[in-house]
């Protein structure tokens with residue numbers, strides 16, 4: 001199951017199947033996909049933290065349940081359901097943070113990569129183990145990994161399925177912050193609070209311009225960035241922030 005709690009503009013999504021090390025069964029994947037859609041329709045949501053229950057992040061898809069789904073159509077249903085949900089998360093107006101609190105395997109590593117930001121506990125690890133199941137990645141993790149670490153390194157990680165510890169993950173640019181053991185969620189919350197202090201429209205603009213810049217020709221991305229800047233220049237939040245600076249000596 002996916003447990004969802006909400007505190008103001010922050011939502012916490014916890015994959016809660018500890019007896020399976022938070023492997024996602026169909027019901028959890030469908031709930032996850034629905035949660036992404038509903039979150040995209042909620043203008044008050046600003047940050048989603050995604051984590052796993054009881055010391056594991058996500059161990060991918062549920063290998064027990066999936067062993068009864070053997071056809072190509074089943075494979076397509078699986079890669080479409082999660083592939084589309086993760087893509088939607090990338091274009092969502094809110095910021096997603098993966099709190100990697102324990103092992104992330106296969107599809108679990110792909111989910112982490114699709115988030116906007118990642119905090120990883122120093123004793124957690126990530127592994128793209130798809131090849132050990134005679135599969136390539138199918139939830140978009142191959143493309144995301146290549147864009148992040150380059151072709152050769154992505155090839156090496158996908159073809160060895162080796163475990164990547166927190167300091168290597170940081171060095172490779174696979175995660176943005178490292179947390180002490182047991183503190184991934186706390187550090188992710190602190191990161192969320194840092195983001196929540198800023199103007200919501202400006203945060204959305206930063207995400208949008210960085211995400212769209214990955215997909216647009218350079219000149220078009222620069223033009224889109226200039227346009228977003230101009231729009232927010234005229235917004236009240238910008239002038240309120242400037243007024244706080246300009247008036248600070250008269251207070």
Ligand SMILES: CC[C@@H](C(=O)O)C(=O)SCCNC(=O)CCNC(=O)[C@H](O)C(C)(C)COP(=O)(O)OP(=O)(O)OC[C@H]1O[C@@H](n2cnc3c(N)ncnc32)[C@H](O)[C@@H]1OP(=O)(O)O
Nearest residue numbers: 019020021023059060061062063064103105106107129130
């Ligand atoms: C189809 C999508 C595909 C993809 O694109 O990659 C996948 O995601 S396939 C799944 C890929 N994931 C894995 O291969 C991970 C397998 N699990 C592990 O390597 C380890 O369990 C762990 C995650 C490193 C945790 O190890 P540990 O802490 O030692 O726990 P256990 O191994 O004892 O597991 C406890 C319990 O959980 C069950 N489990 C773990 N992972 C899965 C899973 N992905 N699906 C179903 N069940 C899982 C494990 O079997 C144990 O239960 P019992 O067998 O009942 O004891």
